[in-house]
Amino acid sequence: MPTNRGTSKSNICLTITLYILQGMNLGLASSIPLFLIYYGATWKDRGTFNFAKYPFSLKLLWAPLIDVLYIKRFGRRKSWLIPILLISGVVLLSISFFIQSWIITNRVVLLTIVFFVIYFLTASEDVCVDGFAITLFAASNPQWASTSQSIGQTFGRFLGSSFLLTFESANFTNRFIRKPLSLPYQTTGLFSLVHFVRFVAVAFLIVTVCLIIFVREKEETLNTNGTQTNNLSLIQTYLSIIKLFKKKCIQQITIVSIISPIGSAAIQSMTSLALI
Template sequence: MSARRKGASGAKLSKTALSDSSGDMLDPRVMTTSLDEIHISPRTPRMDQDGDDELEMNLLGDEERRRAAPGFNGSARSHESETKRAISVRDKQGMVLLCVLYLIQGVPLGLALGTFLGNDLVHSSNCYLGSVPFLLKEHLSYSQLGTFALSSYPYSLKLLWSPIVDSVFSTSIGRRKSWIIPMQLIVGTLMMYISLNVQKLLDDPGNYVTELTVVFTSLVFFSATQDIAVDGWALTLLSPDCLSYASTCQTIGLNTGFFASFTVFLAFNSEEFAKKWGVPHLTLSGYLKFWSLMCYAVTLWLILFKREDKEVVTEADMSISGVYKQIWAICKLKHVQSLIVVHLFAKVAFAAHEASTSLKMVEKGFKREDLAIAVLIDFPFQIAGGWLAAKWSRGDRPLRPWIYAFWPRIGLALVATVLINWFPAPPISMGFFMFLILHTVLSSFASTVQFVGISAFHTRVSDPLIGGTYMTLLNTFTNMGGTWPKWFVLKGIDTFTIAECKLPGSNLELKSKVLECVTETGKTTCKQLSGECVIQRDGYYIVSAICMVFGITFLLAYIIPTARKLQALPTSKWRIKMQ
């Protein structure tokens, strides 16, 4: 178990254990030399009684006592020594396992959502929707796509059932494996089911929007449940010195899954791409079957070959009601409430860009396979960005890169809005295509830096005793900050857009009956009449302007000053006293 538990048990030594054979009490300070080699985690240990606090402080050496003090905020020297410490073989193996587990999670999420729900899952390391929305774009309006986007909500609301995941498990299987194994089996089975029925849903998506939403909502729900367990396992699978790399593993794993489901699938799904390069055409059904089998294979390996370290848990740890009470106690902390407000509005400034820019590009004639190639080139930069951001986020100011990355991210969202306005008629030139790739790389790098920075901060302040729940609590509001604006953005684009159907000839009576060309019904009717939809006012620009004005104002007035105060707090301030 962690040093934190060991410290807590050590604090319960009776006074008789501190006396010599003659019965005289020993000065506790004389014991410090024998404890010099014991590593005490900077996390404040859990106390059952107030009197234990004073006794444990006496058991610590001068350096450890200073680090455990409520006002401790870390020192440059200690963090430098952490940075230089070599990564152990056990940690490396743990990182590989985490990458694989997040990959299994990233494949279905990349199909459904694309944007990195992962703990920014809407932490989007790239700024694209999933493959399925792209396949549906030609048949659905923005409002209908907004309905499909509701399938991302389970990932943002997983806090509601995370206490169950943290508290109910089989000790013979393992605290985290008890959930990871069945969830991956269900995800694999669900992908197999979708593969057998997907063609019917895609042939006439306008009449199956609800069914599509329900099916992919279920897929996201079980993937989100697996994520709760994996997040909790990361806190014990890696040593305290390497916890900042947990978010890097998540970035690598999820982005690899998104890469496979977006770049690889969209490219090979294009008949034009397949003919041009002489590669087999990949259907959505075949792709889902392949990953279903891979999901089964990884799960079988977990069952047969990976043994989870046993954790010593108390009755309070295993009580579902107790975990819900802990969540409520965490939420009552003033600085946690401030962090929640920050998370809910942090992504508004670039919400319109991430929800609709790529769809607008396809609408203006940019080929899906070309967009996939842009992401292909961007992929290695995402991985490198995640690794660099993990290094930048180590230390006592993990939110610093997160704050700095706001400005390039907002600036690139503004550039994207201008880019859509000036988007050339296809075929686009090589120079413009290279500019799109550069924009994609810079956008994803800024997004990755923000995600890794905030995830490192969450890992740093989370309590391992309720690791999955604490991480999920903080990540829930991060995800919600990217989820809730999406529906309003897509709905707002249709609301503010004015488009009419231009009919051939001068049949005024017929023209007066077909005025709107915004909804899917209006577009279909216009097409049946051999008309052409003409956009007089594009709501995309209005929604983008609203998002950026509000986002920048809130960033300057609240987010930046609040984030600086939060990262200055000692780790002990983020703990609650367990009953």
């Protein structure tokens, strides 16, 4: 599948698929506290697990490394994207054999460490895919980059949270699926958490193989405005970020972004857990 500069359906499908994988990881991580509550986790345990989410907020620290350092033979984005997807798939497949027992025995610290790694990989993947999307849609419709992200991550989060929690529930599936179809009641849902984690792992591995075989990345030559790109060194990239944060407008919006969630933090983070 060639990565041409036009807004082809293949490019749109590719970016949406990559964003769906991200969303499934994020949705899965947001579902874990609910499983922990079911098995008696305390508020301290829930607070401990929230540390796993920090890599997504700190990805700016290593984003320049992903953007600047790459193997030209493989391509700027594929040099990082393929190893990240492969490692993510292997990690998810590995933990699928232990995650249920970890949750039942409240191994919160271990779960936090594992999902910290998953969040780190997902944040790194997000940096790659954002740059990849901009490259694919640079000369034609750059708005498709953000549109693909909105569609893909939203649907992925839905699969990893609402879809998982709904159809993993024995009560829901017995009442709304098995009973109308005159099927015998079961003590489990249509699938378990273990099955879903393995499904996500296999999806990562399949997409990785498809990227290796079918996607040919072209070297970036144009910006979104059609001008020639200027490749910065790693130090120049970090210096440009520091220079950007010295601007008053950026400082103001940073302060607003940090302060604004304080008023609703308790409602967003704690209310849904307290209702369980």
